[in-house]
Amino acid sequence: MNSLEYEQFYDKVGKANGWDFSKLKVVAEGVKWDFYEKVVELCKPTDLLLDVGTGGGEALLSIADCARLLVGIDLSESMVETATSNLAASNKSNVRFIRMDAGKLMFPGNFFDMVSCRHSGFNAQEVARVLTDEGVFLTQQVSESDKLNLKEAFGRGQAQGTEEGTLHNRYRTELREAGFTDILSYEYDATEYYRTPEDLIFLLKHTPIVPYFGQTDADFQILRQFVEDNRMEKGIRTNSKRFMLIAKK
Template sequence: MHEIDNEHFYNEVGKVIGWDFSNVKCQSEGIEWDFYEEVTKRCKSSDILLDIGTGGGENILKIATFFFLIVGIDLSSEMVEKARINRQNTDVKNVRFFQMSSQGLQFPTDFFDIISCCHAPFAPNEIAKVLKKEGVFLTQQVSEGDKINLKRAFGRGQAFQEKDGMLKEKYVQELRKAGFSNVQSFEYDATEYYQEPEDLLFLLTHTPIIPNFGEGKEDFKILHRFMENNQTEKGIRTNSKRFMIMAEK
């Protein structure tokens, strides 16, 4: 999907749920880290954090006490509006939300101590511009091998035809070229069990894992067969493949 398509997609989802998947019942085995926990491990109470692709802001609102200030940005105006509403429903005072593209960060040079980016696009040169010297950038992204049995069942999907690991290596090389040192990467391939058919249906309806899911005449027949073939005692089985990159400026 091109950026303009992503913007439309995320706006529509933001109107409905604000990327809150808390009601989806899914059991996971093999997850090796919690991304925002990794972010807090590397901060001081005086630090300023920039969170790129913040969505409804749920994640950074939970870690606000670890930082002096957190700024969350998102391409979608609907997401930012949802995030501001979520903030109003808490007693958090040190978090701000702005609509902004990660391709053009409108902040002072060398302003942030830490920058995080979870499942959102970013521009390494822009990250390097606004991150302080010796600052840390952390990102978690979806690997090409994510939900691979689903993609095979449908014969299409996000990055379905791309070699697994290409995006990770691309980002690693781009970060090094942008001047980052000590660039480290990690990955895991966890097993997921969706408890009920409606949980998996919600995922497919509200994410672009299977592009244009539901528009094809055979989509629901394929999904029904997939659920029958991957039903276990723990739920409907698929996988969650993620990678994380940590880089120091």
């Protein structure tokens, strides 16, 4: 999918359920960290935190007590509407959600102590500009080999055909060019087990893992065969491959 198609896709997801996958029945083995737990670990109570690509805001609201002010931005209007609705129900007074393009952050320089970004694009130069001199940037991204057996089964998928490590190397380079001198990187490749085919269908319909999933009957035929081939005692097996970068100016 191109950038416009991704934007339209996320708008659709935002109207449907935000970015909340808490009801999915899935277990994972080999996960080495929880991204927002890492954010909390590095955040100080006096910090101002910016979350890029915040989606429905569920994750940011869950860590609202870790900072003085938390601002979540997303390009999708419907995502921001969902996040704003979630904020109203949360009674949190130190969180704000704004529709904004990550490529052009409408904030003054040296404003935030920390910037986080999970599974969303970012502009390294803009992140460096809005961070304080001692600021920290954390991002978790989806590796090219994520959900590999699913993408192979369908013959299409997010980043399929792109060499493993391409995005990781690109972001490291962009962060160095933006002035970050201390960059740490981590990665894991966990095994996931989805309890039912319905859980897997929810995942595929609400993420761009397999673009345009479900628009033809053939997709469901492929999925049935995939479930048959990958059903284990713990559930339907696939993988979750992630990398994380922690950068300081």
